[in-house]
Amino acid sequence: MSPPLLAGSLLRPFTSSAYFSGLRNAHFLASVPMKKRGVEGTLPKDYFDNKTVVVYFSAGWCGSCKFLTPKIKKFYNAVKGSEAGKNLEIVWVSKDKEAAHQEEYYEKNLPDWPYIPFGDENIQKLAEKYKAVVIPVLKLVDSEGNVAHDRVRADVEAGIKADPVKTMEEWKKILKQ
Numbered sequence: 572m573s574p575p576l577l578a579g580s581l582l583r584p585f586t587s588s589a590y591f592s593g594l595r596n597a598h599f600l601a602s603v604p605m606k607k608r609g610v611e612g613t614l615p616k617d618y619f620d621n622k623t624v625v626v627y628f629s630a631g632w633c634g635s636c637k638f639l640t641p642k643i644k645k646f647y648n649a650v651k652g653s654e655a656g657k658n659l660e661i662v663w664v665s666k667d668k669e670a671a672h673q674e675e676y677y678e679k680n681l682p683d684w685p686y687i688p689f690g691d692e693n694i695q696k697l698a699e700k701y702k703a704v705v706i707p708v709l710k711l712v713d714s715e716g717n718v719a720h721d722r723v724r725a726d727v728e729a730g731i732k733a734d735p736v737k738t739m740e741e742w743k744k745i746l747k748q
Contacts, residue, residue, distance in 0.1 A: 597616070597617075598617075598618075598619040598620055598622075598624075598714045599712075599714060599715055599716035600618075600619045600624070600662065600716075601616040601617070601618075601619065602616065603687060603691075603693045604687070604688060604691060604693075605618070605662070605685040605686060605687055605688075606685070606686055606687075606688055607683055607684070607685045607686070608677075608678075608683040609683055614685055618685070619660065619714070620714075621658060621748075622658045622659070622660045623656075623658050623659045623660065623711075623739075623742060623743060623746060623748060624660050624661075624662060624711070624712050624714075625659070625660070625661045625662070625709055625710065625711050625712070625723055626662050626664060626697065626701060626708075626709070626710045626712055627643065627661050627662065627663050627664065627684075627707065627708070627709050628664045628666055628697075628698060628701070628703040628706045628707060628708040628709075629663065629664075629665070629666065629706050629707045629708075630665055630666040630667045630668075630672075630673075630676070630706060631665075631667055631672050631673070631675060631676030631680070632667065632668070632672070633666070633706050633707065635706070635707055636706055636707045637680075639707045639724065639727075640680055640681065640707075642727055642728055642731055643661065643709070643727055644681070644682055645731050646727045646730055646731050646735050646738075647659065647661055647682060647684075648682070649730075649731065649735040649736070650735045650736055650738075650739040653736045653739065655736055655739040655740045655743055656735075656736065656739045658748075659739065660684070660685060661682075661684045661685075662684065662685050662686070662687075663677070663681060663684045663685070663686040663687075664686070664687055664694055664697050664698065664703070665677070665686060665687070665689065665694065666694075666698070666703070666706050667689065669689070670688075670689035670690065673686075673689045674689075700716070701718065707724070709721075709723035709724045709727070710723060711723050711742055711745065711746070713746055719742075719745050719746050720742065720745050726738050726741075726742070
């Protein structure tokens with residue numbers, strides 16, 4: 572069982588100091604077990620330090636997700652090689668109903684983005700925290716888990732038609748990076 576993502580009640584505001592006592596300045600995802608293609612085991616606790624993080628809720632059964640995922644991949648690939656996008660991480664949070672479906676969608680459709688393994692309690696906690704009732708959902712989050720920008724989908728769709736690197740630079744300004 573993994574450690575809980577949120578401190579105490581969901582009604583109490585989340586703060587990194589409340590949850591990460593002893594882990595000064597730890598990223599809010601530091602204790603969430605994540606996997607990534609090409610990495611043996613789970614990602615190290617400091618993996619998200621100094622990263623620009625977008626949380627992406629989707630599933631293989633979701634038609635809108637199947638339409639959006641290629642756009643996010645195109646955006647990601649366009650910015651990843653730039654100075655602005657070199658630290659971009661898209662964290663995939665699967666809303667699939669079976670582990671095999673999650674694995675199949677990841678292997679066939681997603682780049683080597685970090686993801687939370689099927690069945691981990693943090694999937695539901697993140698879905699509640701970011702109000703991901705209807706998917707797809709994209710959120711730009713800061714290191715404490717606060718939503719810094721929630722119009723990521725619109726930015727991605729506009730960015731791939733215009734200048735994705737400029738969009739990435741705007742996100743970094745929002746996050747003060």
